[in-house]
Amino acid sequence: MEDAQEICKRIIDDASSQADTMLSNANKEKSRMIEEANLEADAKRKDILKNSELGTEKTRQKIFSTLNLEKKKLFLEEKGRFIEAVFEKVRLAAEEFRENPGYKAFLEKAIKEGIDVIGGGEAEVLYSTMDERIIKDDIMKNIKDSAIQFKKSDFKDIGVIVRSKDSRLIYDNTFSARFKRMRDEIYMELLKGVS
Numbered sequence: 001m002e003d004a005q006e007i008c009k010r011i012i013d014d015a016s017s018q019a020d021t022m023l024s025n026a027n028k029e030k031s032r033m034i035e036e037a038n039l040e041a042d043a044k045r046k047d048i049l050k051n052s053e054l055g056t057e058k059t060r061q062k063i064f065s066t067l068n069l070e071k072k073k074l075f076l077e078e079k080g081r082f083i084e085a086v087f088e089k090v091r092l093a094a095e096e097f098r099e100n101p102g103y104k105a106f107l108e109k110a111i112k113e114g115i116d117v118i119g120g121g122e123a124e125v126l127y128s129t130m131d132e133r134i135i136k137d138d139i140m141k142n143i144k145d146s147a148i149q150f151k152k153s154d155f156k157d158i159g160v161i162v163r164s165k166d167s168r169l170i171y172d173n174t175f176s177a178r179f180k181r182m183r184d185e186i187y188m189e190l191l192k193g194v195s
Helices: 002-097 103-118 129-142 175-193
Strands: 123-128 148-153 159-164 170-174
Touching: 002 175, 103 123, 103 129, 103 159, 103 170, 123 129, 129 148, 159 175, 170 175
Parallel strands: 123 148
Antiparallel strands: 123 159, 159 170
């Protein structure tokens, strides 16, 4: 019986030792698994932070890009308003030009230019009622071509409109028409000059 007790004791000791070893291995495996889970969680956290930082940087760049575009847009709009104000001052100055002593010479030149563009021959010169005094008193005397007829018109703009007798050729040499023909070029020059 003693042998049986000894065998039982050895079996219990062996089982206890195996249980301790298994528990120790289980604890080591548990620690290893926790460590791996922590490393994996840390790696995922770093990836999430990195992606978040990249997303934040992209958003920041997009915002700055949008702000720069808006700034340029506002700057161009302000330039445009300034240029339109300049154009308005030019228009007002053109209206006042009618009272300038050089206006008569401007009208004569506009008439001759229009006649040249039409190609000479029979032509009608349409002038503003506001220029009637200058046309009748001075210009009609200076342009002594019987093929040229002067007709009063109801436009108020400075300058003249010259057309062929059959009205197939018309050259609008008023300030508004001249300005319209040159507006884009003037606008671009002013846009370059405004900083």
